[in-house]
Amino acid sequence: MNAGRYLVTVWLLPILLLGSCTTVAMVGVGAGAGVGSYSYVRGELALDYPYSLDDTWNASLKAVEKLDIQLVKQGRDSLGGKITGKRTDGKVLLIKVKNKGLGVTNVAVRVGTFGDREASRKIQETILSILRS
Numbered sequence: 001m002n003a004g005r006y007l008v009t010v011w012l013l014p015i016l017l018l019g020s021c022t023t024v025a026m027v028g029v030g031a032g033a034g035v036g037s038y039s040y041v042r043g044e045l046a047l048d049y050p051y052s053l054d055d056t057w058n059a060s061l062k063a064v065e066k067l068d069i070q071l072v073k074q075g076r077d078s079l080g081g082k083i084t085g086k087r088t089d090g091k092v093l094l095i096k097v098k099n100k101g102l103g104v105t106n107v108a109v110r111v112g113t114f115g116d117r118e119a120s121r122k123i124q125e126t127i128l129s130i131l132r133s
Helices: 001-030 053-066 116-131
Strands: 038-041 046-050 069-075 081-086 092-099 104-111
Touching: 001 038, 038 116, 053 069, 053 081, 053 092, 053 104, 104 116
Parallel strands: none
Antiparallel strands: 038 046, 046 104, 069 081, 081 092, 092 104
């Protein structure tokens, strides 16, 4: 039984350590961009912005317009909303804006079926530059 515990510990410890490093690295990247946290999971790039839902929603709509993305659909309530668009290359874009409270808003961007990290990053940078202006 002790050998089994030892084996589990040997395998789990590196995974936990790597997981912690990844989280620290991601928060570091987000903090450098002037936001609370950052994650890229399953093709979706999500960032927390220290701005209200209203400001972040408006900045997201302006970013879609500024980047020449065709607005297909939008819908919003007091908790957040979704913006669907179509890029000139035909890829569908989805922006999800969610109010986290206390002046923090999460924006998750997915470009295409499987995600496009660079395209999502560019959209997030555009939203941030609009918020800062």
